Amino acid sequence: MDSELKREIMLDNYTNPFHKETKDEKEYIKVNGNNVSCIDDINLYIKLQNDIIVDAYFDGEACAISTSSTSIMLKNIIGKTKDEVRKYIENFENMIYEKDYDESILGEAIVYNEIYKQESRKTCATLPYTALLKALKKYFDN
Amino acid sequence: MHREDFPMLKQDLIYLDNGATTFKPYSVIEKMVDYYSNYCANAHRGDYTISYKVDIEYENARTKIAKFINADIDEIVFTSGTTEGLNLVVNGFFENLIEPEDEIIISKSEHASNVLPWFRLANRKGAKIVYAPLDSNLHITIEGIKSIITPKTKIIALAEITNVVGDVRPIKEICEIAHQNNIFVVCDGAQSVPHRKTDVKDSDIDFLVFSGHKMCGPTGIGVLYGKKELLEEVDPIILGGGMNESFDSEKEILLKDIPHRLEAGTPNIAGVVGLGAAAHYLENIGMDNISIYEQKLKAYLVERLMQLEHITIVNEEADSGIVAFNVEDIFSQDVAYYLNKYNVCVRAGNHCAKILKSVTGVKNTVRVSLYFYNTYEEIDSLIELLQDRDKIMKEMI
Numbered sequence: 001m002d003s004e005l006k007r008e009i010m011l012d013n014y015t016n017p018f019h020k021e022t023k024d025e026k027e028y029i030k031v032n033g034n035n036v037s038c039i040d041d042i043n044l045y046i047k048l049q050n051d052i053i054v055d056a057y058f059d060g061e062a063c064a065i066s067t068s069s070t071s072i073m074l075k076n077i078i079g080k081t082k083d084e085v086r087k088y089i090e091n092f093e094n095m096i097y098e099k100d101y102d103e104s105i106l107g108e109a110i111v112y113n114e115i116y117k118q119e120s121r122k123t124c125a126t127l128p129y130t131a132l133l134k135a136l137k138k139y140f141d142n
Numbered sequence: 143m144h145r146e147d148f149p150m151l152k153q154d155l156i157y158l159d160n161g162a163t164t165f166k167p168y169s170v171i172e173k174m175v176d177y178y179s180n181y182c183a184n185a186h187r188g189d190y191t192i193s194y195k196v197d198i199e200y201e202n203a204r205t206k207i208a209k210f211i212n213a214d215i216d217e218i219v220f221t222s223g224t225t226e227g228l229n230l231v232v233n234g235f236f237e238n239l240i241e242p243e244d245e246i247i248i249s250k251s252e253h254a255s256n257v258l259p260w261f262r263l264a265n266r267k268g269a270k271i272v273y274a275p276l277d278s279n280l281h282i283t284i285e286g287i288k289s290i291i292t293p294k295t296k297i298i299a300l301a302e303i304t305n306v307v308g309d310v311r312p313i314k315e316i317c318e319i320a321h322q323n324n325i326f327v328v329c330d331g332a333q334s335v336p337h338r339k340t341d342v343k344d345s346d347i348d349f350l351v352f353s354g355h356k357m358c359g360p361t362g363i364g365v366l367y368g369k370k371e372l373l374e375e376v377d378p379i380i381l382g383g384g385m386n387e388s389f390d391s392e393k394e395i396l397l398k399d400i401p402h403r404l405e406a407g408t409p410n411i412a413g414v415v416g417l418g419a420a421a422h423y424l425e426n427i428g429m430d431n432i433s434i435y436e437q438k439l440k441a442y443l444v445e446r447l448m449q450l451e452h453i454t455i456v457n458e459e460a461d462s463g464i465v466a467f468n469v470e471d472i473f474s475q476d477v478a479y480y481l482n483k484y485n486v487c488v489r490a491g492n493h494c495a496k497i498l499k500s501v502t503g504v505k506n507t508v509r510v511s512l513y514f515y516n517t518y519e520e521i522d523s524l525i526e527l528l529q530d531r532d533k534i535m536k537e538m539i
Contacts, residue, residue: 010539039475039491039506061505063475064539121479 006111013068013108018075019057020067028055029139033070033131035123040066044131048139051082058128065115065124072108073128082136089129096122143435143514144427156486156520161305161333161464161511163355166420170358173419174412185411186384186402196411203418204401210421211350212341213367219401220414223364224332225255227351228299230366230404231328232259234376235349236297242268244296249274249282251304251498256330260299274300276501279459281309287316291323298327302334306498306509307457308464310334314345321346326372332356336513337436337462339429342367354413359420363413366404373400382406432514436463439512443521452531456507463512469534474506476538477528483537484527 028045042060046053056074073092077085092109094101098116112125145151147167157165183193185200201215208215221227240246246260250273264271272295275286282300298320302313313329320327328349331340335350336357342350349372354363368376378385378397385406387396397403424432440463447453452470469477474490481488489509492499499505510524528534 007536007539011535014539061473063473063479067473068539 001110003114006114009072009108009111010064010068013071014064017058017067017071020059020071021057022059023057028057029135031131031135031138033060033066033127033134035127037120037123038063040124040127042066042070042128042131044070044128044135046132046135046139048082053077053080053082053085062127063124065112065121066127069109069112069125070128072111073132076107076109077132082140085132085136089133092129093126096126143431145515145517147423148515151515154485156484156523158510158512158516158520158524159487159489160356160513160516161509162489163361164336164358164513165515166360166416167358167423169423170360170416170419174360174416177412177415184408199415199418200409200411203414203421206418206421207365210340210425211335211365211367212343214370216399216401217342217367217370217373219366219368219373219404220409220417221351221364221366222362222410223353223355224330224351225364227364227366228255228328228330229259230376230379231349231351231368232263234379234404235368235372236263236326237267238375238377240267240269240296243294244269245272245292245294246270247272247274247287247290247295247298247300249276249300249304250501251276251280251307251309252299252301253305253330253332256299256301256328260297269296270294274298279309280307280457280498280501281459282311284312284315284319288319291319291325295323295325298325299330300327301330301332303337303462303464305333305464305511306466306492306507308333308460308462308466308511309457310338310461313347317346317348333462333464336424337429338433348372354417354420357420358423360410360413360416363410363417365417370400373404376400376404378404378406380406384408427514435514436512437461439463439516439518439521440465442518443510443512443524446521446525447528450525450528453528456504465510465512466507467510468504468507469528469531472531472534472538474508477508477534480534480538481524481527484523486524486527 028047031044034041040062042058042062044058047055058070091101091105095113115121115125148165150165181192181195183196185196188194188197204218205215208218272290274282300311303310317327326348329347331350331352335352348369350367352365355361385398385403387398389395443465444458454468456466478488478490491506
């Protein structure tokens with residue numbers, strides 16, 4: 001994928017993010033994602049039934065990388081089991097931190113495969129993933 | 143002006159984040175290196191020559207700072223910065239004075255450090271926080287202050303210049319009204335002392351705090367000014383060496399006089415002498431020259447920004463070198479990332495004024511904060527980069 005197409009996908013997910021909405025659903029787990037060094041501030045809402053993420057949405061304000069990354073992540077996790085999601089997160093983080101990863105399970109999230117070139121933006125891309133891990137922990141610890 | 147004095151300005155950078163911190167001139171850096179290289183001893187232990195020199199240089203710096211804001215020498219307390227200064231005033235002075243139902247006036251555009259210590263004091267003592275009304279330009283007016291003073295008002299704590307809106311508050315007039323009503327005035331000078339002439343005798347401020355690093359000085363050093371009779375009543379919140387005269391095994395402690403009793407522990411000696419050099423440096427340029435130049439530069443920046451339709455300025459009326467704006471439908475941090483690709487340093491965010499959004503409806507902005515070493519050419523470069531919204535969108539990621 002050339003960088004022009006990657007940028008287009010990111011921008012598209014930034015300007016028309018998937019499941020970015022303001023609503024207050026009680027049966028969803030809510031977690032906040034924010035970075036110490038910047039002003040990204042999103043809330044992630046996850047609905048789990050048994051081991052499956054049946055729905056998810058987000059709200060808040062964040063930069064283009066964080067917002068698009070959240071949008072793409074939500075598209076990729078709905079309908080997946082806890083174990084599939086964990087594997088997906090692990091592979092995404094491996095890609096960001098320049099380790100071996102399986103491209104085939106990342107879908108659109110592959111657009112961030114060169115983000116390592118901009119050191120300060122790695123945490124933008126991983127912001128929703130850190131929040132998602134927090135949400136899973138919150139759910140399965142209870 | 144004076145760009146040749148700053149080693150940082152040799153880099154290919156356009157630095158427009160002076161509200162966060164400022165660059166340091168050679169004279170400040172050399173003063174600190176001189177201490178570490180040539181007379182690196184502790185203060186107030188003057189049994190040998192180099193330690194004696196520390197005392198002389200340390201107190202010389204105090205004299206320079208006192209002169210810089212027209213205070214007396216023993217009214218200057220060195221702190222680690224504005225934040226510590228405010229915490230010292232709140233916890234060491236007002237803690238003993240405030241009573242339930244007393245009212246503390248602040249504003250919604252204050253920096254966190256002039257908000258949170260007051261919140262905690264109010265919570266502890268059952269006192270009330272009252273917000274000074276902001277007019278349509280987000281400015282504080284004398285009429286507004288008058289309208290909220292009650293017999294319960296005990297403190298007015300305001301920045302002379304706020305770090306987002308950049309409005310210059312009429313501190314002298316505020317002090318006049320406050321003192322007529324037996325109210326103390328605490329002034330956060332972090333954004334004003336570096337940029338305009340400060341005269342504590344003329345304005346009659348009770349307490350003034352400011353930071354060294356925002357006025358060409360080192361980080362980790364700042365000043366608390368207090369009127370002598372008030373400083374005498376400030377309880378030290380840190381106890382230890384350097385601040386006591388004597389103590390015995392019966393727990394009797396005799397403290398030193400002010401300001402030394404408020405400077406416990408080995409002080410930030412390099413910071414203090416560096417700050418003295420910074421005050422000296424600024425005074426040589428002339429604080430009036432600095433503020434006049436900055437206002438002209440700011441007017442030019444606002445005029446150029448206003449020509450761009452996709453840009454909304456939050457504070458075009460402010461009389462300081464601070465301009466906060468947004469580019470239509472682009473998150474402020476993305477604008478900052480984009481500008482950084484061209485070595486332009488600006489700040490994005492809420493700038494530590496987190497309750498301001500309840501007044502403006504704008505949570506985050508791009509902030510340009512100028513200093514005397516910025517130029518018209520730098521503004522032109524910034525405008526050129528901001529001219530094309532599509533280019534920003536395309537290059538921000």
